[in-house]
Amino acid sequence: MTSPLDLDPRWRALQDMGGVMDIGFDHPSAWTHGERGAEPFIKVGDDQLASELCRFSDQRFICAALTLAIRGSEDHVIFAIWVKVPDDCFYAYVETFDGGPAPETAVGKLSSELGPVAPLGAAVALTFSDRESRPKAQLFGGATDISLDDLLALYEATGTVNRDDLGSVQ
Template identity: 40%
Template sequence: MALLDLDARWRRFNDPDRACPCCGQRFSGVFDIGFDHPTPWAHEPREDQPFVKQGDDQLTADLCRAGDQRFVRVVMSFPVQGAEDEVMHITPWAELGPEAFYAYLETFDGGDAPAVDDAPAALANQLPGFEDETEDALPILLHFPGPDARPIALAQGGKLAEAQENGVSFDQLLDIYAAFGQDIRPHLQQD
């Protein structure tokens, strides 16, 4: 049994058959959160559109060009402390230098180009729950697992790197969701 199984809120959070007494909302455990576009994107959000183009600027689900800047959507993973094999993923954007961006682009969608080496990048979104750290472009290292997966981003220091390494508590997880506009804490308090 995992340590978090002792927390009634965790059990409610992971019980898809339980309806919140105040609103009927149901939860089925840890869910991922993502960003539509990098912060420097000054145009309309992509939302459900496959592609947005404004002049030379372009935005897809995984690639973005805004002026001279190039961005890729990445995955940051955070284990949940006290839970077995539970991980929350956040998919922000990262700014890459031109050489790394175009090397990645060559492999995108199954291209035959050689694998991309790990590359330094800068986080291009403020992560909920880590606003103090992500106000400026936080340095990250990108690992490129292959053409079928988004690059993996590893923070290079601070609380964000610590959270990736050691995980987040259930309360921190709920705080991150709340900061992202999905405050589910009140719905887990009672039966």
């Protein structure tokens, strides 16, 4: 099926590069100790960062999956974002790794820089399904889709894709 984006040379170049790439954030925006990179776990004093959980000062964060449709196409992009959550939610989620029941839902605050999609601190609803998958995130009153221009801006800001690799940019 043909997409309106098929007429955009940047979209075609992105497809030639393998298609839409998901974006993952290494750490919450509040984290000041540098990237985790290839390390499975970082501990600095009482602060801790792993791929799915973060404790920074008196704040607790969970990594969640935010899925947004790409306007003008049938594709979507998934963001692995960080959400600041209340302590009780954080510790209930930690218990799922030891076989405990997952919390059903929670409300937190966005702690990943999503630029044009949502501001830092925006309200985020989390839905937990099981311990095998990340919680699903939904922005309250926020975006359910993203434009190609905004996606490309986020790709460039996160170092995922350089706009120059996609040809001419408007």
